[in-house]
Amino acid sequence: xxxxxxxxxxxxxxxxxxxxxxxxxxxxxxxxxxxxxxxxxxxxxxxxxxxxxxxxxxxxxxxxxxxxxxxxxxxxxxxxxxxxxxxxxxxxxxxxxxxxxxxxxxxxxxxxxxxxxxxxxxxxxxxxxxxxxxxxxxxxxxxxxxxxxxxxxxxxxxxxxxxxxxxxxxxxxxxxxxxxxxxxxxxxxxxxxxxxxxxxxxxxxxxxxxxxxxxxxxxxxxxxxxxxxxxxxxxxxxxxxxxxxxxxxxxxxxxxxxxxxxxxxxxxxxxxxxxxxxxxxxxxxxxxxxxxxxxxxxxxxxxxxxxxxxxxxxxxxxxxxxxxxxxxxxxxxxxxxxxxxxxxxxxxxxxx
Amino acid sequence: xxxxxxxxxxxxxxxxxxxxxxxxxxxxxxxxxxxxxxxxxxxxxxxxxxxxxxxxxxxxxxxxxxxxxxxxxxxxxxxxxxxxxxxxxxxxxxxxxxxxxxxxxxxxxxxxxxxxxxxxxxxxxxxxxxxxxxxxxxxxxxxxxxxxxxxxxxxxxxxxxxxxxxxxxxxxxxxxxxxxxxxxxxxxxxxxxxxxxxxxxxxxxxxxxxxxxxxxxxxxxxxxxxxxxxxxxxxxxxxxxxxxxxxxxxxxxxxxxxxxxxxxxxxxxxxxxxxxxxxxxxxxxxxxxxxxxxxxxxxxxxxxxxxxxxxxxxxxxxxxxxxxxxxxxxxxxxxxxxxxxxxxxxxxxxxxxxxxxxxxxxxxxxxxxxxxxxxxxxxxxxxxxxxxxxxxxxxxxxxxxxxxxxxxxxxxxxxxxxxxxxxxxxxxxxxxxxxxxxxxxxxxxxxxxxxxxxxxxxxxxxxxxxxxxxxxxxxxxxxxxxxxxxxxxxxxxxxxxxxxxxxxxxxxxxxxxxxxxxxxxxxxxxxxxxxxxxxxxxxxxxxxxxxxxxxxxxxxxxxxxxxxxxxxx
Numbered sequence: 001x002x003x004x005x006x007x008x009x010x011x012x013x014x015x016x017x018x019x020x021x022x023x024x025x026x027x028x029x030x031x032x033x034x035x036x037x038x039x040x041x042x043x044x045x046x047x048x049x050x051x052x053x054x055x056x057x058x059x060x061x062x063x064x065x066x067x068x069x070x071x072x073x074x075x076x077x078x079x080x081x082x083x084x085x086x087x088x089x090x091x092x093x094x095x096x097x098x099x100x101x102x103x104x105x106x107x108x109x110x111x112x113x114x115x116x117x118x119x120x121x122x123x124x125x126x127x128x129x130x131x132x133x134x135x136x137x138x139x140x141x142x143x144x145x146x147x148x149x150x151x152x153x154x155x156x157x158x159x160x161x162x163x164x165x166x167x168x169x170x171x172x173x174x175x176x177x178x179x180x181x182x183x184x185x186x187x188x189x190x191x192x193x194x195x196x197x198x199x200x201x202x203x204x205x206x207x208x209x210x211x212x213x214x215x216x217x218x219x220x221x222x223x224x225x226x227x228x229x230x231x232x233x234x235x236x237x238x239x240x241x242x243x244x245x246x247x248x249x250x251x252x253x254x255x256x257x258x259x260x261x262x263x264x265x266x267x268x269x270x271x272x273x274x275x276x277x278x279x280x281x282x283x284x285x286x287x288x289x290x291x292x293x294x295x296x297x298x299x300x301x302x303x304x305x306x307x308x309x310x311x312x313x314x315x316x317x318x319x320x321x322x323x324x325x326x327x328x329x330x331x332x333x334x335x336x337x338x339x340x341x342x343x344x345x346x347x348x349x350x351x352x
Numbered sequence: 353x354x355x356x357x358x359x360x361x362x363x364x365x366x367x368x369x370x371x372x373x374x375x376x377x378x379x380x381x382x383x384x385x386x387x388x389x390x391x392x393x394x395x396x397x398x399x400x401x402x403x404x405x406x407x408x409x410x411x412x413x414x415x416x417x418x419x420x421x422x423x424x425x426x427x428x429x430x431x432x433x434x435x436x437x438x439x440x441x442x443x444x445x446x447x448x449x450x451x452x453x454x455x456x457x458x459x460x461x462x463x464x465x466x467x468x469x470x471x472x473x474x475x476x477x478x479x480x481x482x483x484x485x486x487x488x489x490x491x492x493x494x495x496x497x498x499x500x501x502x503x504x505x506x507x508x509x510x511x512x513x514x515x516x517x518x519x520x521x522x523x524x525x526x527x528x529x530x531x532x533x534x535x536x537x538x539x540x541x542x543x544x545x546x547x548x549x550x551x552x553x554x555x556x557x558x559x560x561x562x563x564x565x566x567x568x569x570x571x572x573x574x575x576x577x578x579x580x581x582x583x584x585x586x587x588x589x590x591x592x593x594x595x596x597x598x599x600x601x602x603x604x605x606x607x608x609x610x611x612x613x614x615x616x617x618x619x620x621x622x623x624x625x626x627x628x629x630x631x632x633x634x635x636x637x638x639x640x641x642x643x644x645x646x647x648x649x650x651x652x653x654x655x656x657x658x659x660x661x662x663x664x665x666x667x668x669x670x671x672x673x674x675x676x677x678x679x680x681x682x683x684x685x686x687x688x689x690x691x692x693x694x695x696x697x698x699x700x701x702x703x704x705x706x707x708x709x710x711x712x713x714x715x716x717x718x719x720x721x722x723x724x725x726x727x728x729x730x731x732x733x734x735x736x737x738x739x740x741x742x743x744x745x746x747x748x749x750x751x752x753x754x755x756x757x758x759x760x761x762x763x764x765x766x767x768x769x770x771x772x773x774x775x776x777x778x779x780x781x782x783x784x785x786x787x788x789x790x791x792x793x794x795x796x797x798x799x800x801x802x803x804x805x806x807x808x809x810x811x812x813x814x815x816x817x818x819x820x821x822x823x824x825x826x827x828x829x830x831x832x833x834x835x836x837x838x839x840x841x842x843x844x845x846x847x848x849x850x851x852x853x854x855x856x857x858x859x860x861x862x863x864x865x866x867x868x869x870x871x872x873x874x875x876x877x878x879x880x881x882x883x884x885x886x887x888x889x890x891x892x893x894x895x896x897x898x899x900x901x902x903x904x905x906x907x908x909x910x911x912x913x914x915x916x917x918x919x920x921x
Contacts, residue, residue: 342686
């Protein structure tokens with residue numbers, strides 16, 4: 001009997017971060033207090049481990065990495081290794097026990113959503129949040145495709161960049177296992193990000209929202225010039241509205257996504273109503289509260305078909321990344337004494 | 353913790369024996385596993401907790417360690433436990449921080465001069481102590497000598513902690529910077545290349561012994577070494593002119609012992625003889641060198657290591673923006689001193705001070721034996737300093753019963769292993785205990801008591817996993833050393849397996865192909881010396897001495913931190 005590797009979001013909580021990664025544990029926690037999170041399930045980190053163990057892929061990956069030697073290799077070599085590893089993972093079969101659990105859960109989710117083959121989003125979820133490092137796959141349909149994309153998610157941890165750092169030690173185990181979250185796909189009319197602090201000025205009394213037409217990936221990949229809204233956290237007053245020229249959008253079609261041109265008449269009008277905007281800020285305040293008042297970086301989406309306010313969904317949240325002290329103040333001001341600078345940095349890094 | 357609840361100090365009691373009040377007043381006590389396993393004799397345990405406590409508390413105040421008033425120490429049955437005394441007042445922490453910053457600046461600017469001054473102060477006192485005739489002086493003078501030597505040991509610890517806090521802080525800071533900026537830490541091969549190619553005082557002994565071996569060959573003395581048991585080699589040499597020359601000439605064996613013989617096989621104990629008393633281990637090493645032959649590897653390989661280090665320096669620097677490389681170089685050079693300092697400090701601090709303390713107390717033991725107050729002069733290790741002094745003048749208390757009881761008690765507690773790594777309120781919550789310790793900002797404690805966590809690397813399919821401490825791959829028969837007196841059994845080409853090693857062991861390094869330790873981190877003795885001898889070292893395996901057997905063929909990979917047991921034959 002294979003152990004259980006799938007958990008529904010509603011079964012989980014933040015204490016499960018080691019099992020299902022930060023992204024999914026946080027989503028589950030949000031779901032618990034009734035925040036609008038798309039329904040779905042999570043393939044735990046142990047499924048990744050089990051795949052690595054039982055297929056023998058761990059040794060194969062070790063082999064690829066050992067060719068890189070001990071020294072940090074350049075990115076080109078890492079890219080080659082990454083490609084080999086990706087291909088190797090693609091070729092391996094997911095262990096039967098896991099496969100069956102995925103298929104059964106997918107079927108159950110589809111039933112809940114009243115369809116034969118639900119369209120889902122697939123996102124990797126590591127113990128720590130690495131913005132933009134792992135992959136997301138949208139609009140996947142059918143269990144065959146789902147299983148393929150789960151493997152792509154797993155393979156995404158062997159990105160060239162991750163490998164370049166890894167080869168310092170030459171060890172596969174330095175790769176942290178990841179979980180994979182599978183949720184109902186939101187066919188978004190608009191989507192974007194929300195910060196519960198001003199990420200530039202660090203003013204926590206402000207909420208900053210960036211929004212664009214279509215799926216949120218457009219903004220994440222910085223391909224469009226989004227609308228920007230600044231809202232007062234306390235009064236919910238809209239303090240600033242900058243409407244961007246949103247020339248393209250990402251949309252879901254068939255089994256994939258594509259980028260298309262936004263009709264001229266929609267390009268320069270706000271993609272969020274004031275009503276949606278304030279509702280979104282209210283939700284974000286709850287999320288921030290849930291995480292002890294630590295400023296959050298939230299991805300959201302607005303469904304194109306559902307009525308307000310059921311159309312608003314929270315896709316993920318993570319603490320706002322503050323640059324570490326050393327990278328913030330590493331540079332020595334000209335004319336400053338070396339030793340003075342070292343002592344200042346040391347105190348800053350170790351004692352503040 | 354049932355055992356602890358039932359535990360009562362019975363046979364040995366002094367002010368720094370752990371009390372119930374101590375357990376309540378401190379969040380957590382951490383076992384000094386690196387030094388106090390196996391458990392110590394009562395006198396040494398007393399000396400260690402007294403000395404470290406005084407030194408840590410004094411130095412933390414002297415330099416203004418921002419978050420920690422130093423470390424407090426207690427003894428439980430021959431083992432030391434320590435606990436950081438945190439600074440809880442934010443305003444005070446801020447003031448200390450400003451002081452600490454000034455101290456670090458001063459220390460970085462004047463490191464060489466400061467270290468030279470410390471060495472001079474220590475050696476001046478040591479020469480005076482060494483010149484004292486412990487066996488022929490009147491008893492009241494011996495009493496005075498004992499007081500002086502034991503008191504000076506407190507000063508030794510004060511200087512020790514003062515230096516250690518400063519040196520380790522800079523080392524840890526450079527490591528943190530590299531971890532953050534370059535993604536490497538002290539388990540990375542690049543880091544190891546960066547930290548080697550340096551000489552230190554400890555190697556002087558190895559080099560000198562090697563020279564003595566070469567001279568023995570030149571003088572045709574090999575047959576005397578080869579045809580006599582170790583303890584009869586010196587008398588046999590005395591009988592030949594060449595032998596006397598080898599022993600008495602400048603830079604000869606006698607001078608070697610005077611300079612480097614103030615060491616005991618277990619650096620942190622009083623219960624074994626120093627080389628000045630019994631040079632047999634040194635003779636044994638020379639015999640081993642005869643068997644091995646060849647060049648002194650340390651010097652033969654040094655040039656290459658220096659070249660590799662310079663390349664590693666360039667590599668690390670090139671990954672910082674050109675505008676920052678100046679100060680990074682200054683910091684790197686400060687961090688690079690940590691290895692040499694870590695090694696040679698034991699020569700100036702622990703090794704010499706401990707052997708002088710032993711010498712003074714042993715002389716007292718001899719006087720008690722003369723009056724039949726104890727049976728064996730070596731029994732002094734079962735007595736506390738006040739008890740020794742109480743019976744020195746006048747020499748009249750029969751301690752035989754007391755010593756017998758203590759001895760029984762000592763042998764009993766030596767069996768009580770393993771000792772709990774953590775005791776006190778946080779004992780059942782190791783993560784909270786680690787946070788508590790890290791909160792103190794005490795880098796010495798973090799590096800010594802914890803070592804790094806060992807990562808899961810099952811894909812290597814090894815039999816043992818530890819932390820990489822010196823790169824390289826080697827195969828050879830395992831040699832377990834569980835008692836310091838066994839180090840003379842090591843044969844050329846073996847892989848040393850031990851709980852930990854001490855700088856007093858370095859003469860065996862030219863014989864070894866690799867080292868595997870149960871404990872340790874990048875600044876452990878075996879790690880530093882192993883890097884210089886360019887042999888692989890794996891530390892913090894936890895169970896090497898339990899899992900490996902003498903003579904077993906093993907393969908060690910010092911860059912990956914893994915050990916494999918090979919099929920024999």
